[in-house]
Amino acid sequence: MTYTHIIKPPATDIIAPPTPVRPKAIGFVRGDVSGLHAPRHANEVQRHARTLGYQYVYTVRPPADEGDPIGYALGMAAGLGVATIVVFDLEHVNNQPALICDEGYDLETVSPQGTWARSAPGIEIGAA
Numbered sequence: 720m721t722y723t724h725i726i727k728p729p730a731t732d733i734i735a736p737p738t739p740v741r742p743k744a745i746g747f748v749r750g751d752v753s754g755l756h757a758p759r760h761a762n763e764v765q766r767h768a769r770t771l772g773y774q775y776v777y778t779v780r781p782p783a784d785e786g787d788p789i790g791y792a793l794g795m796a797a798g799l800g801v802a803t804i805v806v807f808d809l810e811h812v813n814n815q816p817a818l819i820c821d822e823g824y825d826l827e828t829v830s831p832q833g834t835w836a837r838s839a840p841g842i843e844i845g846a847a
Contacts, residue, residue: 742802744773747792760807767829768805
C-alpha cells in the first residue's frame with residue numbers, strides 16, 4: 720500500500736529568499752559651487768540616488784578651506800565602499816566626469832540627469 724499523505728512544513732519554517740543588496744552611493748555637494756543652494760542640492764542629490772535604487776550612505780560636504788574637494792570626496796567614497804558618487808551637476812567635478820570614473824566609481828548627475836560609468840572594466844568598486 721502506498722502512503723498518500725503529504726506533510727507540509729509550517730509556514731514559519733519556510734525560509735524567505737535573501738533580500739538583494741543595493742549598491743551604495745554618496746552625494747557630493749561643494750559649497751563653493753552650490754553657494755546658497757547647497758541645502759537644496761543636497762536634498763535633490765539624496766532623493767535622486769534613492770530614486771535610482773541606491774543605498775544612500777552619506778552626503779560629502781568638503782570644508783571651505785579644502786584644497787582638493789574632489790580628492791576629499793574620493794577619500795570618503797573609498798572609506799565607505801560605495802559604487803557611485805552623485806552630484807547635482809558636472810560643475811561639482813570641475814566638468815570632468817573622468818576625475819571620478821577613472822578612480823573606479825560611477826557618477827550620476829541630477830541636472831541634467833546623466834550617468835557616467837567607471838572607466839576601466841576591471842576596477843573593483845571603491846578602489847580609489
